[in-house]
Amino acid sequence: MGKNTKFGVLYIVATPIGNLEDISKRAVSTLSNVSLCAAENTRNSKKLMNKYNIRTKLISYHKFSEESKLGFFISQLKLGNDIALISDAGTPLISDPGYLLVNKAIKEGVMVIPIPGPSSLIAALSVSGLPLDKFVFYGFPPRQKKAQKSFLTKIVSDAKTSVVFESKSRIKGFLKTLAEMSPDRNIFLAREMTKLYETFYKGSVRKVLDEISSDANAVKGEFVLVIEGKAKEEDQVFLNREQEKVLEILMKTMKKNDALSLASKSFGLKKNSLYKLTLKRK
Numbered sequence: 001m002g003k004n005t006k007f008g009v010l011y012i013v014a015t016p017i018g019n020l021e022d023i024s025k026r027a028v029s030t031l032s033n034v035s036l037c038a039a040e041n042t043r044n045s046k047k048l049m050n051k052y053n054i055r056t057k058l059i060s061y062h063k064f065s066e067e068s069k070l071g072f073f074i075s076q077l078k079l080g081n082d083i084a085l086i087s088d089a090g091t092p093l094i095s096d097p098g099y100l101l102v103n104k105a106i107k108e109g110v111m112v113i114p115i116p117g118p119s120s121l122i123a124a125l126s127v128s129g130l131p132l133d134k135f136v137f138y139g140f141p142p143r144q145k146k147a148q149k150s151f152l153t154k155i156v157s158d159a160k161t162s163v164v165f166e167s168k169s170r171i172k173g174f175l176k177t178l179a180e181m182s183p184d185r186n187i188f189l190a191r192e193m194t195k196l197y198e199t200f201y202k203g204s205v206r207k208v209l210d211e212i213s214s215d216a217n218a219v220k221g222e223f224v225l226v227i228e229g230k231a232k233e234e235d236q237v238f239l240n241r242e243q244e245k246v247l248e249i250l251m252k253t254m255k256k257n258d259a260l261s262l263a264s265k266s267f268g269l270k271k272n273s274l275y276k277l278t279l280k281r282k
Contacts, residue, residue: 014117
């Protein structure tokens with residue numbers, strides 16, 4: 001469907017992830033001139049609007065109201081009203097509401113224009129020191145333990161750099177699970193980026209976990225975790241604690257070849273990979 005010039009424009013506006021100075025003049029101008037602003041968190045967004053003397057009406061638009069308010073915003077756009085979509089912080093739609101609105105607007109012939117700016121995802125990657133030629137963003141990981149282990153198994157087996165978001169209440173648990181699978185994997189953990197207590201942690205999973213575990217303030221705020229990909233030259237095998245114990249018992253009670261064969265079948269891993277792992281640990 002072609003764009004209807006009589007319709008309003010939907011602007012996807014990036015806003016600061018912490019420091020309110022990190023906003024473009026174009027973003028301020030756009031927010032000032034649209035008819036309505038769909039905001040994930042109106043209370044938080046008012047701080048930004050007040051700082052730049054923006055009087056545009058804010059209307060709440062979050063994950064619980066995406067469907068119920070979709071028709072309203074589309075109707076306003078069709079009446080010729082321009083609308084800005086902003087998230088709580090950063091670039092909208094990146095693990096935030098907005099997909100339904102953008103998708104529907106495009107289908108209805110409404111012009112959708114990005115107003116680029118801050119993104120915690122890109123900010124963390126840019127200072128991580130890890131390879132960025134290829135990376136995968138996963139958003140927030142599963143909460144359930146079993147699903148989380150399957151999720152991490154995929155990540156630690158991938159040669160590409162991985163990025164996830166995690167909350168303050170779950171970051172330690174997530175890192176503990178990752179440490180069980182790949183304790184020496186290099187990671188970069190960013191906390192409260194651009195804010196007063198901005199902190200970066202870098203090193204092995206084990207090292208970073210020790211650092212945040214020893215400081216009560218380290219688990220406050222929001223986190224972006226960048227995980228190094230599997231080294232291409234290595235056929236790495238990652239065993240959880242239970243598998244480690246089983247392999248240790250098998251190696252002590254059986255011939256090496258038989259132990260590796262049984263472990264290979266039980267774990268679903270290549271026998272040669274397990275053999276290389278045992279050599280590294282001698």
